[in-house]
Amino acid sequence: MTVLALRLAGPLQSWGDASRFTQRLTRSEPTKSGVLGLLAAAGGRRRTDPIEDLTDLTFGVRVDQPGRIVRDFHTAIRWQQKNRAGQSPSMPLSYRYYLADAVFVAALSGEQALLEGLEEALRAPTFPLYLGRRSCPAAGQVSLGLHDGELEQVLRRLEWEASPWYRHEQGQRVDLALFLDAHATETTPDTVTEVVRDVPVSFDPARREYGWRDVVRAAPVEMANPLGRARGMDFMAALGGA
Template identity: 60%
Template sequence: MTVLLLRLAGPLQSWGADSRFQTRSTRREPTKSGVLGLLAAAKGIRRTDSIEDLLTLRFGVRTDQPGTVLRDFQTAHDWAHPDKKGDAPAMPLSNRYYLSDAVFIAGVEGGRDLLEGLDGAIRDPQFPLYLGRRSCPAEGQISLGLVDGDLISALKDAPWHASLWQRRRLPRSVDLPIAIDAESGQLGDTVRDVPISFDPTRRQYGWRSVTTDRVSKPNPDGDDTPDWFAALGGV
């Protein structure tokens, strides 16, 4: 098999899997539906088009820099439908959640021909690429290229992409969590983020089983000296 690796980094990311009404949450790592949506946008696939070829891909993601969860409290007024006095009625309040300064390495495993086409599309996309929401553009190069082999090995072997300021805050060896589609017969957590259809008139999502793993990476920029001031409650 072949694996396409993607670096997902930017000032803000938001990967919703269970958002409802006025609360738009984010998972702590990219969703399969979000990454397949990014690949579909790169290829110029419209929301009403079939994505059957993308659904054959096995998905996994490694958290290189977890980032910080931010809440954006939004208010709005409906100026398109003013009341009798000419004032805009207030719209429902909403809470939207984002990941700030996060970095992930995502991978999709499949046939080489399909992945070569996706790699080329990511490097020259037909539609703008964003990290979960349109307000979250990607930063820097997304594609890390193709790797021969299986998905878990590709995710474990890929270089660590955390920012220098993050590496300096961590010890000389770090454990990076990995979430990956479970293989047949494996037990795992179930997540409803398989995009059967992106059609806005009939969005459909299926369930997938996710297992977890970890990989240790050396951190030559780290410091194993205990931070006694922080341990004592200092700022």
């Protein structure tokens, strides 16, 4: 099995899957639709181009640095229109949510030839690469290369991509959340799955359409953190042993 790994990092990210009207929310981890949109942009696909080959890819994401939620107020005016006073009417205030200082490792598995083409496109993208919205450009090299193995295994063995300042704030061992397509990991009757509507059927602005997928929060990835803070001394234990 061939797996394409991605590093998704930038000052801001926004991965919406259920935004409505004046509330534009973000999930705490990248959506499949957002990542496939990034890959389509890298390859020079237009919004009206077919994407069935991309939607067939199996998807997973590891949360290396969760970031924090920030909210932005967005205003706009209909500049083409004028009221009786000659002013352009304003549109309703909208609230847009972002993830700040987050870092994720995403991975996709599927046909080797397709993934090789996508990896090549990521190194010299046709269109700019955005992390969910146009206001969220990707920082640094996105591609982490092609890897052999199952999707979950690759996500568990890839190096931790968190920033040094974040590592210093954590303990010497950390658990990284891991989200996978349900068919990409072993499940039991007790496995908790979430149904998410983030599989793009069409990016065409005239008829955007999304399908559903089952997502599993797998066992976390345990990561050693040499830069982390050591546990504080247990003074009561020390006194008891004196």
